Amino acid sequence: MANLPTIRWGIITTGLISSWFVDDLVLDRPDAKVKHIIQSIGTSNLEKGRKFVEQHCPNQNPQIYDSYDQVYNDAEVDIVYIGTPHAYHCRDSMQAIAAGKNVLCEKAFAMNAKQAREVFEAAKKKNVYVAEAMWLRHRPLYRKLQELLHQDKVIGDVTRVFADFASEIDISSLPPTSRYRDLALGAGSLLDIGVYPLTWLAVADEKDMEMPRIVASQSHEEGIEVTTSAILQYSSGRMGIASSTTKTKGSPGRIFAVIHGTKGHIEVSGDTPSIPESFTVWARQTDPGSPEKALFDKEQYESKTYEFPKVGRGFVWEADNTALDVLEGRKESSIVPWAMTVHMMEIMDEIRRQGGTVYPGE
Template sequence: MSITLNWAILGAGNISSQFVFDLLLNNDRKTQYRHVIKSIGCSSSVKGQEFIKNNNITAERNYNVTPVVQSYKELYANSEVDVVYIGTPHNFHCEQAVSCLENNKHVLCEKPFAVNRKEAEIIFNAAKKHNKFCMEAVWTRFFPAIKELKEKVYHEKVIGDVYRLFADFSYSGDVKNLPLTSRVRDRSLAAGSLLDIGIYPITYSRILLDDQVGQSASKFEQKSFLSIDKDDLVDHLGSIIIKYENGKHALLTSSELVDGPKAYVRLEGSNGWVEMYSDNPARAKHFKIFNKHGNEIYEYKDNSGYNGFIYEANAVANDIHGGKLEDAVMPHDETLLVMGVMDDIRKENGLVYEQD
């Protein structure tokens, strides 16, 4: 049985390009999922046409549909669209997601879902009011590698009792030479490492130290340090320690100032450990398991050719086709939990945005 989903892409930047790459590769492979791109919403018609050309969105690859380029308002009103993928910066997410939902569109919105928990609640309340599916696009949770690793850790218990997690997302962004108006430094755009990339180490702690989500999550507490730049007044270096009620610890770091380690995740247990590797710490495609003597006992690689966005896109297709309003892997309450954690971290370190 095939499932057809008509998409609009809101925002014509790099993240949207990566998402579209996966939809089109899926279509090329003629899988059971038919992801049809109906509309590209962006601030400029020229930019929209360039997006279509640069990403090779042809009728042949898109089930005989050539997408239209539309303004945001035109996209909201497009009755041929089932679901909108929002790939804009997070300071725009609240207004754009609510506009989509109010115009009878389902929503898949990039992470971070909003600037703070208050905005996330506004979006989810709109989704419930209009009876629409809505999910934060935490693609990392949907990778086959994550499913495989959780099976090994939680069910097969290949590393025994889990005690500690190290997770990092860092890159050298030459911040000091960027203008204060840069997306990385502009406080009015809710810039900083915590919301942009620090959310991923937090996500790994949620995935690998707790097998539950949302309201069922295990209780934990956190301590944090953010280094606030004296010129742009946002964070470019952060460290978080999380302690779960069962005693497990997570040491989480993010930085836009230095490159991170090759093994960006290390999960330690009584009988061994796990290391994860990737060109992008958000892209969970490769891990190795070692026994306590340091011998490699298992390796997993995702060689599908996808960037990795297809897994969440297919999950959205299944949920909408099944009449669900939220996803079991990434429910509303999990987004609210993580947004609340980041709110608390910012409060602890004196990082405030206009949206607060």
């Protein structure tokens, strides 16, 4: 670790997602590419901040501030990680950028595409690094899947992708101030978990980022979106089907995404779509002949399963890649570039428009 380049982080908020991120930053990893230092933490309560340090980074000695501005203005901070609720992402990113800080902001990056563009325009003017913290795209499993699909063409041309995320949340039992129930905080399944099925659909997109034709539907309870279903149709004929819900819980270890191609299909498995563990390639070896044989004759397929070990909570690759971007002077991520973030926000904007979900101020 002593010979590794060092990056110093400022952490905004002491909530759950920030705790997971910091847990991974301080992991002792033999394959680490960067030494991560927790330089400062911004919190609404100093005692809360001290408990956060004791639990999640006890071997470091970060400065604890009771305001975010103090983190942004800390000269020792190289990059700010923003883990606040969706509704504050734009505000917090803009304040960090105004102070000249590099930013890694949690997904969903903003409430809508307009906010995302505003943040990137501010970053461009200030000449600072900004990236969306979509950790799924950084995972070795996702990167390997992209390689097999686009370079090796293991299932031919992709024709259809299906992905689903189900995470049960009893909204009626939560206080009105909960981020899961407060529309002003971006409550609903789409921004919170629906972004993952859409990201699995995007694995078939080789960065041309065509805006698909979208047919979408949403249902609501107590004013909060609880189910989203969307069909994305591309000019090539490729189809994507994405769904998310807070009405039921997905089964652990299940297949949550299937990618179909002209020469086979791929099944992706794990406890949740945000934490994939393996995928199996089913490559067709012979001409299927009749439709009945194509459907039911497994002997014509050769299967290979790719398994990926768990490392911490799964943020380590995102953290290393982001740190190297900043240390090497880049202003946006090659893995999650600005255009990709805006493209995803535009898709979610259209889904919400059709589904009838509107956030305050829009």
